[in-house]
Amino acid sequence: MKNSERAASTRANLVLAAARHFDQHGYDGTTLNSVCAEVNVTLGALTFHFRCKAALASAVVQEGVEELRRVSTECSAAGALPELSLLVRQVVTALQRNVLTRAAVRLIQEEHVVSDWLGVFREEVLRLLERASAAGGLFAGVRPDTAVRLVMYVVEGAMAEARRPADGEGPTGPDFAEVWRAVLNGLAADAR
Template identity: 35%
Template sequence: MAGHSNQARAALTRERVVRSAAAEFAEHGYDGTSLSRVCKAAGVTMGALTFHYPSKASLAQAVCAAGIEATRAVVEEADRRGLTPLQSVGGMVGAIAALLSDDCVARAAARLSRERPALRADWRAGWLPLVRARFRQAEVLDQLRPGTRPESAALLVGSLVAGVEAGLLPRPRRATLPPPTAQEHLDELWQTALQGIGTLHGRADTS
């Protein structure tokens, strides 16, 4: 019984450390993240942190793994709700944007995989293969405009998500309105892109 209790406490500690580290990585990046700040936020000693994660790299890899898994879960759920391949892609785009807005673990995984290739943890691997598969399906169903290649369409979606995640998109200058969220950015961009890559038939059920 004591063994199970110790395992449960260890699992809770690891989860707390990962979430605290994710908040640091998401805001400051790999190089700017302080393990002492992670310890303080998680309420653990440096010894406890390094017991579970011996290095900053191993901690970053754990954050990436958690972020990739969380992203895969919401993308697969969105895909199941799609009535057409392009509707599935639209749902996945919205789900990714919402997750980036709400979940520091996903944001950290996206930033770390972009900024730190040496970690060999590709956040896009949690969702881009499924996007590619749906575009190939759309092509078979004649739901892509002639001349639009599924791989190019998937690359476009990947670029849109990367732009929003990295904060590269300009914000409107209307001071009276709140800035758009990541999800609003991607929804608008996806609808604009859809006018160019989808046939009328393919777009019909994507709203």
């Protein structure tokens, strides 16, 4: 293996290991030594790629947000609520299955890394809910700004569930579809 290939592999392994630690322990609970131990590299090797913990966290967020943006742009369906449903399900699936996305969102929420992704996602959810409301698709009395909060709570809850150890308790991935149907039944005008 060439030096450049080895360096790229080491960097990727460091980012992935850091994502696992940030996802489980947050920024403050993660040490560079624990990341190094998982990848079996020295602290010097880590600092060759990332000058500090903040730079490593930024790399995790960059990769995680890139994946979230990719799945968000793939959402296209006929009608605002079907498009919202597709968007939320794809984002939640990414958060459930991809440690980089979960770690990225956690680091953003903890305000250790600045990213506009959460704001952009929230604005897209609001845009779709406003479209649904204007078309008469939301239940009377459901305001789009209130519905946005509900959607964000559901997404954050799904992310927290994904972070829990797999002990057989709590909702699993397939259960989210049922939760999401319940949310839509509370929002959609034609669901009553």
